[in-house]
Amino acid sequence: MTTAVFDVPDGQLTLSRPGATSLRAWDAADELLVDAAFRRLDGIENPRVLVVDDQFGALTLGLQALDPLVVADSAVFRDALAYNARTNPRASVCSFVHSWLNPPEGPFDAVVLRIPRQSDYLAWLLHWINDVLVNDGVVIAGGMIKHLPDRSVDIFAQSVHTEDVCPAKKKARVIICRRGEVGLTAWQGAWKGYVLEGTGLSVEGLPAVFAREKLDIGTRLLLPHIREAVSGLAPEANVLDLACGNGVVGLSALLLRSDLALTFSDVSSQAVASARHNVSVALPNVRPVFEHVDGIPGTSSRFERIFLNPPFHEGGAVGDHIALRLFDQASRHLAPLGRLLVVGNRHLGYHRSLHRFFPQVRQLDASPKFVIFEAGLN
Structure with a gap:
């Protein structure tokens, strides 16, 4: 420092x-x-x-x-x-x-x-x-x-x-x-979104949220793996959508298993507000936890599943420094038999980075630009 x-x-x-x-x-x-x-x-x-x-x-x-x-x-x-x-x-x-x-x-x-x-x-x-x-x-x-x-x-x-x-x-x-004449309530650009394929649900985001107008291609590769990741979990199992953005990954998990104890966390308050909005519209009777924190919430809970599409830029700094910090936190908050599912750009070499924190790492899927990994402690 x-x-x-x-x-x-x-x-x-x-x-x-x-x-x-x-x-x-x-x-x-x-x-x-x-x-x-x-x-x-x-x-x-x-x-x-x-x-x-x-x-x-x-x-x-x-x-x-x-x-x-x-x-x-x-x-x-x-x-x-x-x-x-x-x-x-x-x-x-x-x-x-x-x-x-x-x-x-x-x-x-x-x-x-x-x-x-x-x-x-x-x-x-x-x-x-x-x-x-x-x-x-x-x-x-x-x-x-x-x-x-x-x-x-x-x-x-x-x-x-x-x-x-x-x-x-x-x-x-x-x-x-x-000051100008037009306030926020009269401005048409506050919320933008897209329809989540296969659900008919509209997913929206505020302006500071990553990929608010269309599903990013990394998350698109990750979503088909959510069903298998949550299908065998016990009721009330702890699941974390880390760096949740508009909450589309955690929401997809809740649409499959509304009995899960889902936590959404993001460093951006506009992302957390967007995730909360999307869940409240799609599943008004579900009460997940929303945390505005840099990384994983300070809790003693251990998560059975953590889903992560880590950002690779922070201000003017670009690289894997954010992902490495989140991998470290995930390794300390994952249940003994839990699993981290992470999507990353091929050029960032997450298969090497993940092995620094997790003894078990395997590739689940890949495209020309992105790779899906599953990592665990056992």
Whole structure:
């Protein structure tokens, strides 16, 4: 974990990024956002400020003098903020981090926003902000230029009133906006989905959810193996849909065996909300557990089956580092005779990675791009 000093207008912060990484816990966009927020809000008495999708605490701690509320989609942020707050004794931050499962209530005088990479999610955020920003409030949005989503200029123009596009600095940019007229309830793009083949059920997802508009080809390869995986389980057997996304894998298991004790978990609160929505529509009398956590929930339960389609990118980092962490967690939360079913891109070599954590690994299926593995402890 790399620790470095982040200079802010009222002092310095020592920040670290979780995980075995050499990447810093902030970038030039964070620097510009903190500076722009202090300049724009100077002289305003007790402004009510909201920080949206801070990454590792640089914005929240950098703006601590403004006592901001915080909302973040990723569960990684909660742990990162808690860690960095502990390592900065002067830090005084809010004790509660909101997510999209429990969003904060407006109105706000200012919203400081890290611009996400996904176009639809950016549009969703700006329309949501229109609902919580005061009439003369300000949106201070910023990001690294290479990570701005496609059509970001059009998205801002269609959603809010752009007041100023600040000059680029250190390959980052800040945009100053005023609220637009259209809120989230009047926007048509919040939910998108597809019909799950063979069921007639519509599966939907919010904008931050992977593959919300169509079934991804890796999951398509995995789904036919769900029936055999759950058919012999005892009633109330513990099953986990890990990194669940819109919940299509766990939902498929419940459609076959509604008596299973299913847990859905994902690092994205919009994914958890989407999975919960889809299960409630398809199986309103079933009561699974939904967890917004980074990985496997902190529970003593052991799972008879774990289903996993691990992401292979996190921010700017691409590779198998997320999968390796999830394989390790799965090996420690799998029942003695339990099984992990995992889908992965061929080039990532999961057959080698899985053997680091599981003595039993076999290939169940394959396509030109993806492979399905089953792993167990015995």
